[in-house]
Amino acid sequence: MELKELKVLYADDEIEIRNMVKDCLKCKVKEFYTAKDGLEAFSIYKEKKPDVILLDIHMPNSDGIEVAKKIRQNDHSTRIIMITAFSDTKNLLAASELKLTKYIVKPFTINDVLNSLELALQETLNFKTTNKKNIYLADDFIWDVEVESLFKGSCEVGLTPKERKILQILFSNVNATVSYDTLLIEVWDDFENHSIDTLKTMMKNIRRKLPTNTILNIYATGYKIIL
Structure with missing residues (x-):
């Protein structure tokens, strides 16, 4: 499996950042989806079953941590990357049990995102996790x-x-x-x-x-x- 075989979802309420990431990555992965808030992100997750999800912590209609918690109720295979700010210490503690692949701190570069996707890819290849129920x-x-x-x-x-x-x-x-x-x-x-x-x-x-x-x-x- 390679990066170009991944299905990736990026959720962020900032349209400029969302479009920038989409323009840079849509040709590097198999499928690339975007969401403007937590509600849309979870809906796309259920329909498209992405391999990797990048979630901004601060989003309307369910923040990134709430979305990750809902996913982790039944799914420990999808790789989740959380996008944070330096001031998010409290939120990071709340996310510590969500088996996140990585945190990306804003402002970030496309190379930061690519490196995180490569890490998620290696986790997918090296570790198999299935739900027992x-x-x-x-x-x-x-x-x-x-x-x-x-x-x-x-x-x-x-x-x-x-x-x-x-x-x-x-x-x-x-x-x-x-x-x-x-x-x-x-x-x-x-x-x-x-x-x-x-x-x-x-x-x-x-x-x-x-x-x-x-x-x-x-x-x-x-x-x-x-x-």
């Missing part, structure tokens, strides 16, 4: 790890026993490819009597119950869930 997907879908069930909002999505087993395996190996053979052996007791075509047919049914592009087919290898 819920995995949040697009379109308000949730995989509950403890009960091995899929939900759309508060409504459970109907799954057959084999569909549930396949999802349990895939969600236990997020961002890793699970081979066709592994799925056949784990899901079917009489796996020798079933083929990859059987698996592919079932996977089509599973995909209809999930947000688009949740499960990727890795050609001639297996399947992968990307978060």
